[in-house]
Amino acid sequence: MRSLRLLITAQKLCARLRQMPAVEPHGARSQLLRAVHTSSSPGPPKSDPPKTVAPFEDAFAKDQRDKASFVQVLDMFCGRDVRRRGHVEMIEAALRWMPHFGVEKDIEVYNKLLDVFPKEVFIPRNFIQTMFLHYPRQQECAIRVLDQMEYYGVTPNRHTYFLLAQTFGKLSHPVKKYQRMMYWFPRFKHINPYPVPVDLEADPVALSKVCLARIAADRDAQVTVYQLPSSEVCEDGTVQEHQPLVGIQSPDQIALLAEHDPKYPVIVEGPFPLWLKKICVQYYVLRAEPAARKKEELDPERCFYYPLQLDLDLERDLGDDHSFNVDEVEEGPVYAMCMAGSGDERMLGKWIQCLQEANPVLGQLPVLFRLTSGPQEVSLPAQEEAKSAKEEARQSPTEEEEEMRQHRRMEQ
Incomplete structure (x- = not known):
């Protein structure tokens, strides 16, 4: 009986244990309590964007490129973070994109770039920090900004000094660099007697006038517009465009051309390049050989032993060294210059015809054209190797051609 009671009690205990839920392990329970009562793991949340340095090249690559959009990008960067993280990369990217936005000569934009630096953070606190270039990367970045201002001829102002x-x-x-610029810039700003205009003309005729007046050494030279750019509809329906033709000639050149020896031709040479800032133009000259001048007839009463004029160099000293002699090369006289749109013989022939109105002697003189090809594009070495490989492949016979030749020889 006692054993029967023990069995019945054991069955009841097993039934109760089966109905009770399983006990969780201590490790899983602790992880659950830690997740509920503590904060999340360190790191940025997945929903928010990462606070890393943004690709500033994509920020500047916009369709609308002007001063307002450039300043807008700088304002967006300054308002994004109080500490201005990544300001050096931002300024370096902005310096590269300034010519694309047309603000490379604007002092306000340069001051806006210097304003991107955090204020009163990079100031040295003692003499040792000043001597060992405190925060060198930031100071070198500011010096690069001033170097670009110097390259484009932009003079800094007082606001630039205040920001630095x-x-x-x-x-x-950077402040020492600013002081050197302010010392030399005012001295060399107006030293060029023939300065290039600040804003170059977009009209080809007006630009040709500026260029020819700059080349001519005589202030009495007169610029003449022989042909304006226009278009004409021909009888067959084709549209013919007329290129501009502008020339210049001085009274002294007209007098020299009138004394030209008819035995020698006049020469039209060109094109010769002329750079004005970033614009390259080409001009042509009408010149003659040195031997084309008429020989002056000597006065029969002049005596070679007692010349009528003495050329004495009174500034010469006995101690001067005259052992190094330079052979003087005499060039022929230049009679006129022009700028033609296309620059072919037809256009230059029209220029010679227009010059005959003021120079009738051109109708009796032969004209020789010495025209060179314009600037050619430089081919890369890889392209040259590809071209040479193609030419060798064309010249070298293939295997099929060699087999055909051998088969024909066997048949013969």
């Missing part, structure tokens, strides 16, 4: 002193201190290297 507020950012790096009065004894920093």
